[in-house]
Amino acid sequence: MLRMLILGLLSCSALALGQPVLFEKPLSPRIANYDIQVSLEAEKNLLKGREVITWYNHCEAPLGELQLHLYLNAFRNSRTTFMQESGGALRMMQMGREGWGYIELNAIRLPPTGELDPLRVRSYQPNIEDWATPFALQSARDWTPHLEFIRPDDANPDDRSLARLALPSPLAPGQAVAFEIEFTALLPSPPFARTGTWKEFFFVAQWFPKVAVCQDGKWSGHQFHANSEFFADYGVYDVRMTVPDDFVLGATGIESDRIDNGDGTATYVYHAEDVHDFAWTASPAFLEFTGQAQDVSIRALVQPDHAAQGPAHVEAARIAVEYFQDHYGDYPYPNLTVVDPRRGALGAGGMEYPTLITAGTFYGRPEGVRLLETVIIHEFGHNYWYHLLASNEFRESWLDEGINSYTESRILNHAYGPQGDQLDWMGLKVNNIQMHRSRYLSLPDADPTVRRAWEYYNRSSYGINSYSRPAVFLETLRRHLGDDTMQRILRTYSERWRFKHPTSRDFIQVAVEVAGPDVERFFDQALYSNAVLDYAVTSITNRKMRRKGFGFDLQIEDNEEANGEFSDPDDPEPDAEGEEEVYESEVKLRRLGEFRFPVELEVVFEDGQTIREQWEGEDTWASFRYTRPWPVSSATVDPQRRVYLDARFINNSLTVQRQSLGVRKASARWMFWWQVFLEMLAF
Amino acid sequence: MVFRALRDGFNGLRGQWRLLLVYFAANFCFALLMAWPMNSLLGSFAGYRVEGARLAEGIDFEFLTELMEYESQAWTALMSLAAPVTVGYLLFSLFLCGGALTVLWEGRGYSASLFWSAAARHFGAFLRLALWALPLLAVLLIGLALINLLVELAAGGDPYESTTFWSVALQAGLAGIALLLISLFVDYGRIHIVTTGESKSIRALLEGIRFTLGNLSRTVGLVILLLLLSGLAALLYLPISNWLNAPHSLAVWSLILLQQLYVLWRLALRLTRYGGELSLFRTISRQDAKNAEKKEEPGAVDQESRLEADQPLRP
Incomplete structure (x- = not known):
């Protein structure tokens, strides 16, 4: 009751002071x-x-x-x-x-x-x-x-x-x-x-x-x-900033007044409600670009250096705002300001404050190098995963940076995908989530995801566990649960825990509620252990047998165990005496990491027939046996690459025949590059 | 004269398939030093994997990431070969150049003894000539630094990014032109050595500079024509190589063949450049000689000798 009274008084106070009221309640x-x-x-x-x-x-x-x-x-x-x-x-x-x-x-x-x-x-x-x-x-x-x-x-x-x-x-x-x-x-x-x-x-x-x-x-x-x-905690900010009168100013919240002081200075009055921080920027050089994203007005303060990219600032912000509002709940504030830091001032770039974010670009940026778009989409995402939720970044930085890195990759893919959503330049096509996985692989097991920010093994481990690893394990979960379920998890979390300082446990609770109890174990491994996920096909064995008549007495004729090596099969047609040749094949899988996750196995036979199997991935290994007229030619764990957290896609498959064609083509291309390079250098 | 030089360059290459073969073999072998270990690395990494088969469709980023991450030692070892292979090839191509220029100058067709003995004979002089060109590169670097200084003087210590961008573009363009000129100085210096038996490399370089700058439009024009032909080949190569990107055997082998044909074309253009430059040198030198005679005997140049001056000369 007392709290309500205080809050009411605050609102009345704002009114009394002549400040605008953004939110009635x-x-x-x-x-x-x-x-x-x-x-x-x-x-x-x-x-x-x-x-x-x-x-x-x-x-x-x-x-x-x-x-x-x-x-x-x-x-x-x-x-x-x-x-x-x-x-x-x-x-x-x-x-x-x-x-x-x-x-x-x-x-x-x-x-x-x-x-x-x-x-x-x-x-x-x-x-x-x-x-x-x-x-x-x-x-x-x-x-x-x-x-x-x-x-x-x-x-x-x-x-x-x-x-x-x-x-x-x-x-x-x-x-x-x-x-x-x-x-x-x-x-x-x-x-x-x-x-x-x-x-x-x-x-x-x-x-x-x-x-x-x-x-x-x-x-x-x-x-x-x-x-x-x-x-930080939420509150109401009324801030008066006095700056030289030729400065353009942008800040958290909305501008309620500008007073020319008549002494070469001007005072800007800003008001912000239900935010937990306040930042501002000022420069006489800013060029202003504006736009609208649904019910949010966008203002970009851009350096003259990047005037040509002013509309791109607004457009990236529009994409971000609209995607977030459509997928993860309402952005309650009326505006967003995007600040382009000056050359030489990139230390201020790529940062988020409530309703005010900083970006960063460079003159002559090729269109397919989506650095600017990535930064703006990422920084705006913080307005949800940090500014609307305010989890403790000292202790659980992934709740902000990690979820945000995941949603950044989703938006980029939605807007610029499916290939080359991050980089699409001179034939190079790289997706944002691929970049995150690449970074994750550089140090996958130094720390659990959750720990105090200054206690990680090194700064790289902090970055990986705050940004890339969560992006990759959330992507794994999306591919496992489906887009809709994943979106519901994030939306429910975002809406339920607004302004309440949620923790990882709160997030897990929401995920369990939306997607079922199985995800709890996933998060326990992903957040509180340094376990690496790595499933591999380790052997394929094909044994040629002779099956007599209609009986099932199998006589092993040829006992050749293969670990990638295999002799060509004979004709499996029944012979004149009613015997037919069959193959008893065995595919063995191993779990090479501590992380457990259900995986799918695809087994391909030489006649092109394909079988899909499920493995819970609990034991350290599993074996799948088949008796068929054709031998197994290849086996692949997770053929759709749904388990994006898998640290080695390369060992997910095994083939009986050597894949010479692909290797030759790649080697020949490498050689060709070298031939041209050497020829160009020669004089 | 430039088009005639280009035509002479192509004509000079006609029947010189063994010369082209030598160049191709050298290029192939040095590149193979880098490709063979890569082939082994890819074979061991992906030879029995589905990803190995997918390489026939192209290299995906995830494959590349894992290759670099999990085969970092092999990758480092492979890249440590890059510098020696490059330097080795540069020296060997310098060596071959003496043989090629001599064979093209003599115009008697390829002969192994002529080619290799000339290559060996001129290598020392050519190497010294290349070393004498280093101060020119230093001058180039100083020139580029001066541009930076000029930009700083004009725009202050805090130039707009656009100023920096375009000054870098200008520097790159000027550096390209300067490198082109230096390569021409060296080319005509080498031609001077081959055609006159000049033993002093510095003198040859000065002759090369004098000749190049004295006939700038022709010497540069010839190289620009060759660059255009090279660019044209690249424009043809790219769509065809994309078209041959299918992951089946015929396409892969066709692509490999196309790649080698493209390399062969580039090498042919290199030899054409040598031939064209020799032709230009010969024609202009003869014209100069005639002009000198004309100065000594005013009115003595008759129609016959004017016609002769227009013809490429043989030694």
């Missing part, structure tokens, strides 16, 4: 709410800001402290946890030698009373119109000394990316606290690890003091790691 719990005023000193790459955070204890336990993410401090020096883990390099970008970033909290103020009555707390909500007069509550208590940096993940004393703020008295569940922070932030230059500035381009992310998530009575705050992204 809040979509999320609105736990962490921010009113921020920030001004950009573009020459110095500096932000000066002040925020009022209104935070509701939704944590089922009284809390004596708040935890605050101060993620720009990850770039403070070379000794931070992030810098130590990343070595100063991330996403093919190097940290600028002079481009450090930081955030300093200049002052923290609590309300004058220790009583944290939620109803009274709202009265401390600043009126956004009063920002000209400092919000500083006249009798507010300076609470700055109560801030303490903490390092729960690695005890690194040089890391200041997470802090705790002791409260004057425990905050009971259902109660709220409002407090004010003044801060100064320096942006990394060039942009690094998603945020920063280069020349006139600013991409401002992870930039304000932000409350961590409290779950089940415990804080789940984490330092900024090289391998992980984020975890």
Whole structure:
């Protein structure tokens, strides 16, 4: 009841402040709410800001402290946890030698009373119109000394990316606290690890003091790691950004006002509801392209370098929005902004924030190289798998990146398939899911999929287990269950768990509910073990027999066991005495990995007849025997390649005859390339 | 004159099938050094697999991924052969060039003793000539760096991507033209060595430069014509090879035959280039000689000698 009252008050407050109301009924719990005023000193790459955070204890336990993410401090020096883990390099970008970033909290103020009555707390909500007069509550208590940096993940004393703020008295569940922070932030230059500035381009992310998530009575705050992204609670954001007046600005949420300050600056007022983060970008060079995808308006802020690709930005976003809305549920926000990072600022590229994503392209990009489309489709997907669900990316990154990589491959295939949906250039045709499998094969068993992001064997293993392996095992499941069932799983998960911080177990529960109990074991293996799936046909044996009359006394005439080798069969027609030659054939399969999954076996006989068998794949091996007039010529496990997770397709089959023709053709082609290459080089 | 040189180049090749065979055999054998291990690798990897049969339809990405992933050592070993095979072929083709130019210059048809002895005789000089061309490559690199510098001066340290893109395209184009010119310098330097017995490679290179630049439209025109013929062959090859992509025996063997015919055509064009360049050199040299005589004896050039100058000369 109290919560409903608070939520109602929040809505009323927004109305009272003149902010638009996006959703009549809040979509999320609105736990962490921010009113921020920030001004950009573009020459110095500096932000000066002040925020009022209104935070509701939704944590089922009284809390004596708040935890605050101060993620720009990850770039403070070379000794931070992030810098130590990343070595100063991330996403093919190097940290600028002079481009450090930081955030300093200049002052923290609590309300004058220790009583944290939620109803009274709202009265401390600043009126956004009063920002000209400092919000500083006249009798507010300076609470700055109560801030303490903490390092729960690695005890690194040089890391200041997470802090705790002791409260004057425990905050009971259902109660709220409002407090004010003044801060100064320096942006990394060039942009690094998603945020920063280069020349006139600013991409401002992870930039304000932000409350961590409290779950089940415990804080789940984490330092900024090289391998992980984020975890946050939903809320309402009212943000005023003052920038030079020739800048074009884009941000999370919707623009509710633009005020020309008359001093060469302009203040943009943005409002966002039921989001868990806020990022913005500004540049005087942006070219604006717009479009519409169903009920969502699309705005692309594109660099002059890529003006010709502006429509392609909008089109890729349209494809993504429409596919997601058609398949995985409603996108509740009215808009999406796509940001094209400046040349030299690719550290800000390929990232997602609520209703605001960054892409990345290059001048002269051939049409069949679908890098731009892939990035936009991928980043928009995060608006579902992360922004609408907000799972914990520190602990279960696959729930965002993995599911998103899978849906990215589905959309690309839908839009540009069936062959070459990712790359279709100069005769090369590669699908996105093939790229994921290729990456997965490079390190298939270093870690289970689920583990804390900074504890993987290495960064490659984090990437594989967060992105590629889940994409491949979900593709396996799709091929096993069918498109409709798979889509229902994802749609049910997306709709049921919106704004609720789901875990892997929640996802599995949905999958079991939709597809049946068998999938639970699949996910247990795929998520909580490093098991590799590998089924192989290991031998084919054909024995020629002579069958007399109508009896079944089989006499072995020729006992030649073949492991790929086989002598040509004789004519199997019955001879004059009523005897006929038959073959007793045996096909043996092995499970070479620990991952168990049912597979199909296709056995082909020399007369072209084909038999399909099912094997549950539980034992370490299985044998299939046949007595037929013709010998087995080949056997293939999973002939349709439904089990896409299989680490070796090459051993899925065995043939009795050597496949010389194909080998010769491939070798001849290789030789031809070399002949032409050598001839071209010769002088 | 350029078309006549081209015609002479083709005519000079007529009856020189053994010369062409030598070139083809060399190209084939060196490529085989790379292909034989690949054949073994593919045979062991996919010889008794359905994927091996599918190779007759084409190579799929998944097959390639697994080949690289699971046969990485064999793949690395194979690729470690690439550099020695390439260098070996470059040296051997340099060696053959002396024989080919001599046979084409003499115009008496292929003779093994003439070919191989000339190849051996000129190899040292040709190698030195090639080494003398290296400073020209260095000049080329410096020139490309200068373009970068000019772009930086014009567009600052933060040029638009389009500026960078087109400057790279310009650099690539200029590098192509420069490499073409350097190859012509070397070609005519070698012709100078073969035709005059010049022993100083640097002098031969300078002669090559003088000749090429002095007759730029003709020397470059001839090569451009040959490049067009090469491109035409590629345009013919591609659709036919696609048409022959069916996974059955006749198509596969036809494709292999077509591939070898295409290589043979390219090698024939190389020898045609040598023949055409020799013809051009001969004609222009003779014209120069006549012009020199004319200068010494004004009005002495009669109709007969003018006609003679238009004819390709034999030594």
